[in-house]
């Protein structure tokens with residue numbers, strides 16, 4: 527009984543730190559977390575499935591280098607691929 531009382535608060539305190547250190551798994555989650563600071567996701571949605579791989583790579587690079595988006599090289603590659611070939615969550619979000 528005592529043990530479970532100790533465990534509950536511990537879980538709540540450690541959960542946010544844990545969430546931050548784990549890479550975002552889904553494409554949509556990453557877009558929501560990193561791209562909505564400056565514009566609606568609709569701006570991204572407009573181009574989903576429209577741009578080539580090279581053009582998405584260039585756009586993502588511009589968002590990072592010129593506009594100030596936060597994405598590692600790995601995250602840029604991950605997003606590039608899922609913007610060229612959107613997964614079901616992105617399609618649903620974008621109405622495509």
Ligand code: HEC
Pocket residue numbers: 557560561562563564565569570573585586588589593594595596597605
């Ligand atoms: C720090 C602000 C900022 C963040 C964060 C940001 N953008 Fe942008 N984005 C802009 C601005 C400013 C423009 C309009 C000027 C331009 O096109 O460079 C824009 C325009 C765009 C466009 C339309 C123009 C085009 O080339 O198709 C797309 C698509 C886009 N952003 C995608 C993204 C994606 C994907 C992310 C997340 C990885 C992102 N942006 C994050 C500032 C930002």
